[in-house]
Amino acid sequence: MTKLLFIKASPRGAESKSGALASAYLARLQETSPGIETDILDLSQEALPDYDGDKVAAKMNVITGQDQNNPQRSAWDQISSLAQRFIAADIYLIASPMWNGSIPYRLKQYIDLIHQPGLLWGLEPETGYFGxxxxxxxxxxxxxxxxxxxxxxxxxxxxxxxxxxxxxxxxAGVKNIAELRFQPSLLTQDPEGDFQAAIARAQTLAS
Known part of the structure; x- marks a missing residue:
């Protein structure tokens, strides 16, 4: 069964345009592929742990092949659990507004937690990173x-x-990436019309 992980990065709930755009894609996808399994990860509601010193040390010990002490082992188990939820999905649907040119801090925190050696990537000294x-x-x-x-x-x-x-x-190894955009939402003369056009594009992509 195909699994989809829907990651919501906006804290605006029902007011989120990125969330609405992604939801329109998902609704059409569920119509065309009714057997798809959906896991919703709302980062504004999820209790994400801090990426603290023990987690950083655990990561470095994985990279260098050193043993972990008990706090580091516990930290790595926590990271691995979060990452496995991500790894288990076949499709990633990521809804994100732009904050200061980039992504919301909770999405960056989530990425920093799960993007770990031996889980999402590896490293060859001569050729570099591989997913x-x-x-x-x-x-x-x-x-x-x-x-x-x-x-x-x-x-x-x-x-x-x-x-x-x-x-x-x-x-991390994901090469097949599609984009749905609603930009710029505050400067268009007909924002609702543009948003409906973006919804139509999302539905077409899902079809």
Missing amino acids: LLENKRAVLALTSGAYGPEMPSPAFGVDYQSSYLRFWLNQ
């Missing part, structure tokens, strides 16, 4: 208030949102 995820795909539902690809940059912002998410997913 451990295989046969996965991702859909990014991206929104912003003032930035848009057609707007002059950097006057209206710089896109570290999609570029960062693509970099992270690529490093």
